[in-house]
Amino acid sequence: xxxxxxxxxxxxxxxxxxxxxxxxxxxxxxxxxxxxxxxxxxxxxxxxxxxxxxxxxxxxxxxxxxxxxxxxxxxxxxxxxxxxxxxxxxxxxxxxxxxxxxxxxxxxxxxxxxxxxxxxxxxxxxxxxxxxxxxxxxxxxxxxxxxxxxxxxxxxxxxxxxxxxxxxxxxxxxxxxxxxxxxxxxxxxxxxxxxxxxxxxxxxxxxxxxxxxxxxxxxxxxxxxxxxxxxxxxxxxxxxxxxxxxxxxxxxxxxxxxxxxxxxxxxxxxxxxxxxxxxxxxxxxxxxxxxxxxxxxxxxxxxxxxxxxxxxxxxxxxxxxxxxx
Amino acid sequence: xxxxxxxxxxxxxxxxxxxxxxxxxxxxxxxxxxxxxxxxxxxxxxxxxxxxxxxxxxxxxxxxxxxxxxxxxxxxxxxxxxxxxxxxxxxxxxxxxxxxxxxxxxxxxxxxxxxxxxxxxxxxxxxxxxxxxxxxxxxxxxxxxxxxxxxxxxxxxxxxxxxxxxxxxxxxxxxxxxxxxxxxxxxxxxxxxxxxxxxxxxxxxxxxxxxxxxxxxxxxxxxxxxxxxxxxxxxxxxxxxxxxxxxxxxxxxxxxxxxxxxxxxxxxxxxxxxxxxxxxxxxxxxxxxxxxxxxxxxxxxxxxxx
Ligand SMILES: Nc1ncnc2c1ncn2[C@@H]1O[C@H](COP(=O)(O)OP(=O)(O)O)[C@@H](O)[C@H]1O
Ligand SMILES: [Mg+2]
Numbered sequence: 001x002x003x004x005x006x007x008x009x010x011x012x013x014x015x016x017x018x019x020x021x022x023x024x025x026x027x028x029x030x031x032x033x034x035x036x037x038x039x040x041x042x043x044x045x046x047x048x049x050x051x052x053x054x055x056x057x058x059x060x061x062x063x064x065x066x067x068x069x070x071x072x073x074x075x076x077x078x079x080x081x082x083x084x085x086x087x088x089x090x091x092x093x094x095x096x097x098x099x100x101x102x103x104x105x106x107x108x109x110x111x112x113x114x115x116x117x118x119x120x121x122x123x124x125x126x127x128x129x130x131x132x133x134x135x136x137x138x139x140x141x142x143x144x145x146x147x148x149x150x151x152x153x154x155x156x157x158x159x160x161x162x163x164x165x166x167x168x169x170x171x172x173x174x175x176x177x178x179x180x181x182x183x184x185x186x187x188x189x190x191x192x193x194x195x196x197x198x199x200x201x202x203x204x205x206x207x208x209x210x211x212x213x214x215x216x217x218x219x220x221x222x223x224x225x226x227x228x229x230x231x232x233x234x235x236x237x238x239x240x241x242x243x244x245x246x247x248x249x250x251x252x253x254x255x256x257x258x259x260x261x262x263x264x265x266x267x268x269x270x271x272x273x274x275x276x277x278x279x280x281x282x283x284x285x286x287x288x289x290x291x292x293x294x295x296x297x298x299x300x301x302x303x304x305x306x307x308x309x310x311x312x313x314x315x316x317x318x319x320x321x322x323x324x325x
Numbered sequence: 326x327x328x329x330x331x332x333x334x335x336x337x338x339x340x341x342x343x344x345x346x347x348x349x350x351x352x353x354x355x356x357x358x359x360x361x362x363x364x365x366x367x368x369x370x371x372x373x374x375x376x377x378x379x380x381x382x383x384x385x386x387x388x389x390x391x392x393x394x395x396x397x398x399x400x401x402x403x404x405x406x407x408x409x410x411x412x413x414x415x416x417x418x419x420x421x422x423x424x425x426x427x428x429x430x431x432x433x434x435x436x437x438x439x440x441x442x443x444x445x446x447x448x449x450x451x452x453x454x455x456x457x458x459x460x461x462x463x464x465x466x467x468x469x470x471x472x473x474x475x476x477x478x479x480x481x482x483x484x485x486x487x488x489x490x491x492x493x494x495x496x497x498x499x500x501x502x503x504x505x506x507x508x509x510x511x512x513x514x515x516x517x518x519x520x521x522x523x524x525x526x527x528x529x530x531x532x533x534x535x536x537x538x539x540x541x542x543x544x545x546x547x548x549x550x551x552x553x554x555x556x557x558x559x560x561x562x563x564x565x566x567x568x569x570x571x572x573x574x575x576x577x578x579x580x581x582x583x584x585x586x587x588x589x590x591x592x593x594x595x596x597x598x599x600x601x602x603x604x605x606x607x608x609x610x611x612x613x614x615x616x617x618x619x620x621x622x623x624x625x626x627x628x629x630x631x
Pocket of ligand 2: 370371485
């Protein structure tokens, strides 16, 4: 489909030729560097060079275990708290028994933390997605775009894919930059250290690399959902500011809203998009809310995704173009 | 005309809510002609054009472009159309050339060298690599036309293309459109609310008012008009009035010190001669400029205006 590839080229040109987009890439790189420097400095008090003297982690872990065991003795502890204490004790004991130091101060330990920077990518991709559709209406360019021999669906698809492409590029930039910064600041020793999980009452060793990829992968799920949501809002309301505002607001308050509702024992809280958008708990052996499972969340997310997509496509194809007056 | 029409619209109607914005319009446009779509602001020109290019759904009606049904074969039909709807809005953060590349990528089977051709045609060579945000309205209008011409369409649709242009720009635009119609046999549909402009470039005009097309006329009929209204300022006016009333067999009207009548062009020197011979002092004989609309309404019966 050479024609479709040309549409994609067009959308990419419109994304990357904007000063705003270049600023986003710059900000992401700067924030990664700042994040790496601050984390490292905070942990070890200096910037460069691998931490030579491993602080005495065995003693620290032993103290932690003693402290946790004392906490266990207290009465009336809520069950989730009790469970997490037991889990902590088991994991720490395993480290002592098998001489596996905690990941603090290593490249992998740092990479595990950088996944939170994907929040920035969610933010930027929401902006790009919103401008992709609504921007054409604001600029009035939608009219010239639609009186060419491409169907509206093809144009919309090219916009959607170009936006996802932007998200993927940003993820790659983030990953590679974190890796570089991490390697520079922490060195590349200790890479074989495993990732420990508490599963079915026992501690299991897993691959750290796989763990980091899983973290990034799970972030992609919420990225995909929020971008698709922003895409829908900007198609429905044809306003990029509304799409940006609403999507960002929900991204950063969604968790809180779900927390409040579940605190009020609202039974349908688990069907809310934001209760399902973060799948990490399932991979740490728990669930976001009671009565939820990974397959439940995947089904709920798929239904939301299909609804967002269907609404976007139907409205984009049906409605008259009356903007730019 | 014997040629096949490029655009054929039948019963074009647009209803939004309970407002009939466009009411049962029929339009046929042939290759090589410039068709003027004339009407005051809010008459429904843009709404009609939006339907003709598929930006708005028609409530009723059927549009065929180059033989293809617009609704059933949108991609085929629209590939014969180039146009600008309302303002020539372009991507301001791109250069003129990047804008053209953008639209060129959406045309099938057009060589890239065509971009330079249309740039030359609209005379934008010097500034084509500047960002569009630095362009004047006239330059954006030309860039708009360049993108409309990229795929050598058989039908060019321009919505109020002279809006906001200075007189020089209007003249250039007019010459350019005439050249496209005459030399490339393109059918051109231009809308405007300015009568004088239409008069200079159109072969036919259709007047639209309150969403209805109240008539279509060949411009030739206007130009070769047999009679025109004139005003004569003479003294003594009463005597002149009586004499002229006898001399002409059309009614003569008196307004203060002037007489107004409708006469054939060749008759004006005779009238002058006659009055001078009768010792009437003549201070002025002049045409009364009727607006194109006035004349048009006279010709189309004039009573269909709501
Ligand atoms: N989307 C719409 N909804 C309701 N009324 C509209 C809409 N678009 C245009 N109109 C009305 O339709 C009439 C015709 O508008 P338009 O086609 O833009 O006129 P023109 O281009 O001849 O100036 C105007 O009265 C305008 O207010
Ligand atoms: Mg208009």
